[in-house]
Amino acid sequence: MKCSSNSFRRKLLVSVVSISLPVMALAESNNDDLQTQIDALQNQVTALNSEVQQAAEWKNPNTLIHMAGYADVGFVSPEKGNDSFAVGTFSPIFHFQYRDVVMLESELEFEIGEDGETEVNLEYLTIDWFVSDFATILAGKFLSPVGQFRQNLHPSWVNKLPSAPPGFGHDGAAPISDLGLQVRGGFPIGGIRTNYAVYVSNGPELNSETEDETEFELEGVRAEAFGADRDGDKTFGGRFAVLPVSSIEIGLSFATGKAAVTELENGLEPPTAGLESGFIGSETARDYDVTGADFVWFTGNLSFRGEYVKTKIGEATTGVSAGEAATWESIYTQLAYRLPGTKWEGVIRYGDFDSPHNSQDVTQTMLGINYLVSNNFIAKLGYEINDGVTGSPVDDDRTLLQLAYGF
DSSP states (O other): OOOHHHHHHHHHHHHHHHHHHHHHHHHHHHHEEEEEEEHHHHHHHHHHHHHHHHHHHHHOOOOOEEEEEEEEEEEEEEETTTOEEEEEEEEEEEEEEEEETTTEEEEEEEEOOOOSOOOEEEEEEEEEEETTTEEEEEEEEOOSSSSSSSIISSSTTTSSSSOOTTSSSTSSSSOOOEEEEEEEEEEETTEEEEEEEEEEEEOOOOEEEEEESOEEOOOOEOOOSSOTTTTSOOEEEEEEEEETTTTTTEEEEEEEEEEEEEESSSSOOOOOTTTEEEEESSOOOEEEEEEEEEEEEETTTEEEEEEEEEEEEEEBSSSOOOBBEEEEHHHHHHHEEEEESSSSSEEEEEEEEEEEEEEGEEEEEEEEEEEEEEETTEEEEEEEEEEESTGGGGGGOOOEEEEEEOO
């Protein structure tokens, strides 16, 4: 009986092992399949997490790229001259910003000249370093911070009239641009907001007009961001403004430095030392001083603004262009009112420009009617009433039409 019992146990053990081996093999196979499925799911989760991170990076990128700008086309009808259609400017503006640390900004200007040639200019290009909430450092070519018009109002879709105030263009009283270093920002004084800009830049240059082979006179001031400082003296300037209430801003501006005659307006070459191919290589630097004041007031549909700027060039006792001091001075005020509940706006501007040359002096009244198609698209009709020296170009009244679009 004992042998029979042992034999039974051996048979039972063999049967259990025989049954267990396929089950274990099947379990191992199932475990492998399960691990494969887990690995596949893990890969899918990893890929999904990567996509989510990329989506978050797109919403909160380290680098922001933005393009804006403006363009305008128009029609000019002078009182004594030919009517002309014109493409004013196409000015794309580019911004490339890295976080809240630094930004590159630049504006190009494309124009079509009277001869049909396309002219391209770099209106400004700066690298802006956001140092703090109260200060930004700009390096490069920037629009002059003297006054309001040049740095804030000159884009055609912002300017409420089809032309700039007299004296706020080339060879006028107001500086155009500078090349150097600027610090700008704002800070509160008590409960009053303020903003400021201070800068150092290459100095401006002076045009000298040749009347004959021996007589010279100053033609104009070219304060337009030269890439070299030919007289060796830097210009310092800035603007400080207060906002006693949110609807009023009052600003004071200044600039001081040196400026020298570097070219002759008509290119004559008198036999004078230091003169070569219309370029004067060594000329006595004159004092260069600019003062200005501006204000703006907004209330409802009405805006009222004004600006004054004066540029004075000191006398020179030696050199090719030796002569007395010269002054360019300009002032304007502007009132605009939008009819409530409509897209129509009326504008009136009064301006006066005085220079060393009577032929350039002008007193101007300009009337305008605007239709605001949208916030960034404006149709303008303006009429200039100009009072200058009889027979001079600045004495002609003009009718101007303009379509201006900001994007």
